[in-house]
Amino acid sequence: MSKLPPALEQLPSVWKRRHLLDLESLSAEEITAILDTAQAFKDATNDCRDKLSVLSGKTSVNLFIENSTRTRTSFALAARRLGADNIEFSASSSSLSKGETLIDTAKTIEAMQIDTLVCRHSAPGAAQMLAKNLDCCVINAGDGPHEHPTQGLLDMLTIRQHRGNIAGLTVALVGDIAHSRTARSNIWGLKKLGAHVIVCGPSTLVSRQWEALGVEVAHNLDDILPRCDVLNLLRIQFERQYTRPFPSIREYALLYAMNRQRMERAKEDILIMAPGPINRGVEVTPDVADGSHSVILHQVTNGLAVRMAALWLVNNVTA
Numbered sequence: 001m002s003k004l005p006p007a008l009e010q011l012p013s014v015w016k017r018r019h020l021l022d023l024e025s026l027s028a029e030e031i032t033a034i035l036d037t038a039q040a041f042k043d044a045t046n047d048c049r050d051k052l053s054v055l056s057g058k059t060s061v062n063l064f065i066e067n068s069t070r071t072r073t074s075f076a077l078a079a080r081r082l083g084a085d086n087i088e089f090s091a092s093s094s095s096l097s098k099g100e101t102l103i104d105t106a107k108t109i110e111a112m113q114i115d116t117l118v119c120r121h122s123a124p125g126a127a128q129m130l131a132k133n134l135d136c137c138v139i140n141a142g143d144g145p146h147e148h149p150t151q152g153l154l155d156m157l158t159i160r161q162h163r164g165n166i167a168g169l170t171v172a173l174v175g176d177i178a179h180s181r182t183a184r185s186n187i188w189g190l191k192k193l194g195a196h197v198i199v200c201g202p203s204t205l206v207s208r209q210w211e212a213l214g215v216e217v218a219h220n221l222d223d224i225l226p227r228c229d230v231l232n233l234l235r236i237q238f239e240r241q242y243t244r245p246f247p248s249i250r251e252y253a254l255l256y257a258m259n260r261q262r263m264e265r266a267k268e269d270i271l272i273m274a275p276g277p278i279n280r281g282v283e284v285t286p287d288v289a290d291g292s293h294s295v296i297l298h299q300v301t302n303g304l305a306v307r308m309a310a311l312w313l314v315n316n317v318t319a
């Protein structure tokens with residue numbers, strides 16, 4: 001059992017929230033407090049390997065109504081590494097398939113005296129709705145194309161670890177911006193911490209309207225590439241699209257896949273990131289995904305640290 005470092009002996013003074021629903025409503029100070037807490041947990045637990053007992057007696061439930069590998073596993077592990085119990089909810093074998101509403105299902109789980117509900121759902125606003133209707137803490141693990149706050153935070157933690165600071169960096173989000181909750185959470189978080197954000201992809205997936213959020217819109221990756229410090233390569237979210245946004249995957253890859261030729265034109269210290277799952281050969285070629293600039297697996301480890309921080313922060317705010 002690791003010892004708690006002084007940085008984690010009390011909550012950061014800016015943190016007052018019992019839910020983590022989005023990055024849009026968080027201040028730069030709150031975002032920084034989560035990142036600092038995640039870093040402190042990472043440092044205190046030998047890269048998130050060791051256990052602590054700071055949430056012993058608490059119970060966290062993963063209510064995932066959409067598929068997940070990284071987010072679900074890391075929330076479960078994060079809870080256990082902090083000494084909490086973790087319960088998995090299986091949507092397909094639950095009473096949701098018998099017509100029970102999401103709120104009734106969530107209230108049923110809450111009545112078993114749980115402390116945190118971690119929710120992933122295909123509907124934007126699902127986690128917000130649960131937070132309004134429940135007394136327990138709610139963490140949004142992705143609500144349709146809207147937000148995925150812990151993904152944005154783990155992306156920022158990874159950038160901060162490799163670059164020291166986020167302010168002043170140019171970060172490009174490349175791919176299906178229209179349907180990506182990762183894109184939205186990255187935009188809110190990165191802008192608040194002072195980065196220049198570029199959203200890049202075909203015009204069917206990246207409209208000019210994004211400029212209203214204070215980001216640069218680009219359709220030609222080769223034009224912006226030499227200016228970028230970080231590329232975050234986003235998956236094409238076919239499951240959220242009703243029409244095909246480009247003629248073929250081959251054509252998309254030709255214009256937007258990060259490959260060896262493009263790496264030659266990038267900054268020498270460029271960071272290659274992806275939230276995962278990656279589709280090799282579509283948004284990134286295997287040599288780049290597995291290459292020396294890729295921090296994709298560092299992001300996964302940081303996901304554990306960020307989720308430890310999120311669970312610990314929301315659970316320690318008194319109602």
Ligand code: NCD
Binds near residue numbers: 151182
């Ligand atoms: C993302 C998601 O589910 O939003 N993945 C993740 O949580 N790591 C991105 C994606 O599905 O493409």
